[in-house]
Amino acid sequence: MNQTPVFDEMWGSDDTLRQPYASFHDWFRDESAAHLRAKQRDAEELFRLTGITFNVYGKAEAEERLIPFDIIPRIISGTEWHRLSRGIDQRVRAINAFLHDIYHKQEIIKAGRIPEEMISQNDAFLPHMIGVEPPGGVYTHIVGIDLVRTGPNDFYVLEDNARTPSGVSYMLENRETMLQMFPELFSQNRVQPVETYPANLRRSLAACAPPAGSGDPVVAVLTPGIYNSAYFEHAFLADQMGVELVEGHDLRVVDGRVAMRTTRGYKPIDVLYRRVDDDFLDPLNFNPESALGVPGIMDVYRAGGITITNAPGTGIADDKAIYSYMPEIVEFYTGERPLLQNVQTWRCSEPEALAYVLDNLEDLVVKEVHGSGGYGMLIGPTATKKDLSAFRRKLKARPANYIAQPTLSLSTVPIFSRAGLTPRHVDLRPFVLVSPGEIKITPGGLTRVALKKGSLVVNSSQGGGTKDTWVLED
Template identity: 60%
Template sequence: MTGLMDFFDELIQPDGSARAGKKQLADWMVTASRDMLKVRQTEAEALFRRIGITFAVYGEGGDPERLIPFDIIPRILLAKEWAFLTRGLEQRVRALNMFLHDVYHDRDIIRAGHVPEHLALRNKAFLPEMQGVSVPGGVYTHIAGIDLVRTGEQDFYVLEDNTRTPSGVSYMLQNREVMMRLFPDLFSHHQVAPVERYPDELLASLQSVAPPSCEDDPTVVVLSPGLYNSAYYEHTFLADKMGVELVEGQDLFVKDNAVYMRTTHGPQRVDVIYRRIDDDFLDPLAFRSDSTLGVPGIMNVYRSGGVTLANAVGGGIADDKAIYMYVPDMIRFYFGEEPILKNVPTYWCARDDDYKYVQDHLDELVVKEVAGSGGYGMLVGPASTREERDAYKERIKANPGEFIAQPTLALSTTPTFVDNGYAPRHVDLRPFVLTGADKIRLVPGGLTRVAMRAGSLVVNSSQGGGTKDTWVLEDEDAPC
């Protein structure tokens, strides 16, 4: 059971002292009064409401515009840890891009036998429409969110690669804004690497992948499904910070092999679309014909190079949970290097041995649906009841290929402000990796998600997880 596992706390060592480079925060936490922290916590909540940083959940009753719980105790990463993660993330995202290009072109990796053909080509996320299509700069995963977990001083694992439309970056930026308003003194005593240039980096990255047909400054837009989407706030936030139009499908139309937006003084050509709608809904002529969110005919323009879509269509194949198992092999195959970031050992129930192991060890494993996301439909073995496990066993039996299982990781904890003071809570980290035609860009940090319930290992916001500000310290030799 989780209670019996040893957890690595990122701030406090088992003897109660602070870890290297983090003493100052730990000391501050001791001196900060509980009442002051309570007041700040309330202020933080009011700020989020006021600015309208909400996560929309429709159709479940209750307030449709919910706040994601925010914890006021920051999570610290040291400069050397971040340098290590940066190398690993760049390597991994480069490999994912190589793989996507490969799978839609020559399929070397499949022919060499490193990724099973049926797993790639018979995958629902594989889109035949993209075969042989050249995308500018060979970039598919313009914005990737790589979910990392930590189990020890040196031990970081990649839990998931999100290569479709990963969200959460606005929380990374707003958490910092709110923290700087609430605790200015903390920032004057820490060398916290700034994150606010993310929108500029994103814009530069998007401009770098303008289609060849674009001769002037590329016109970039953010395409949103609209204000009922759960991440709508983020869409407006990013468009605003980049200084580009936020459009919906109805604002765009296709004419003469180009995409235009309807403006008050006539059509204006669009070159790069940062789209936050899924492949299925992009083009009712190519995919779901009932989609009202998309732009009829946009796929034809895209395929012939008249407009760039970010992320690329069909990129979902790279964040498939079964393909995930082969990412280390991709890195070895394409670069001849060893992966810097480790994968979590994964059992895939389509394999006979794995299937048997999973059925026998369900109480120790976390089982996920290959096509699932957002923490829905997963089973956390150690926290489950016998009835839940038995029911889940039947589901796996019916469709073994649809499930993977991983050992329950001893996710690191970090102190979190709760009702009766500080308590360790499990965290993960989602850094955002930007891939342009010119280079890869990363801002130091990412979104730290925290399981607010004691003992819980599920950090997804749809499952009651919260967030924290993530600090990458620039200078470890600063006095502390």
């Protein structure tokens, strides 16, 4: 798969400066490396002071880390973005229609486009949601579509994060940092703003208030707590929206509503932007061990007493086994050809696919169906013989637990290193807000970059960094 030359978003495949980077390149040429190194240090200092940190699972609790930030922006032209955003819009519409369908009439199964057991046997399918009408008809209020690029016009969807996509705070803080570090760049380039995201998020959440709500909807963010890896983001979003940041033990069901304990008694919440997984949401309905959720919240939800965002049960839409059906799903619900491509996917539950995967393991990427964050995956081309044989055993033992994909030749964007500009592989996670009748896509998104040479793993938990992402006005 690696015969084709890697596409670099600044220099193309043939070392010709691409148009979106023209103005940036002029600026960069005149900057001294020493000055930029100092700026890179300033940026880190700024992140540390602001407390933009994440906690690494498996490390000492008090350990807070910075996600490495690279000062070279990733630049996308307005035309490229326009095309991309149409594809994202289509995909998100399809996901919401799909979710409504599988929790109601299941037309897509009846039409034979998806095997029945893909839904009924899927751990991510939530029987509690059958027949439930989420307020405003929206399931995925916040979506983060992971995209990779392999050529000027070739974008692939790697993953549809339809549960609780994270990283938007980095998108916002990266921009904030760049504005402080290099104001002149923003005078020279017309970069589309991302700053409106928190206000849009609040508006979008408020637009989905439940039937029981009245007046200005009360919105709150539910966090698992201060030790969660994304706590900073939860606090950041609550702060930026001007709403309360709550934990499970601040909440209880009072008179058929979910209410938060304030200094003046219990106050009902209309819309709960939860950053807690389905399983932990309600110890009465799901995991009885959970101390992170609210006992009885699902019953309130079903009775129209609260809006939970994203809706419970949306995980079925970003399940890696369902992913392989996304082209069918898009066509079935939109009646249009999919604008964004899917990566070819082998479902190891199917014997022929499994045989192929076992034979070609060293060329493939294998992922756990329910995994996320880059944990438990195998990258064939860089794996050791030992890794490969260990994974072969795992695949044979639980084939249905895995999917496999070809190793894509991800595009690169330069990072600033000791040696100057050096290409590194990137992905892109645009953030999408869905409210009744409207889909809003923030121009750009979060660019994650693999900092190690040749590495294709961009996850922050695995040593990846981030960049500011610019969408230019054409």
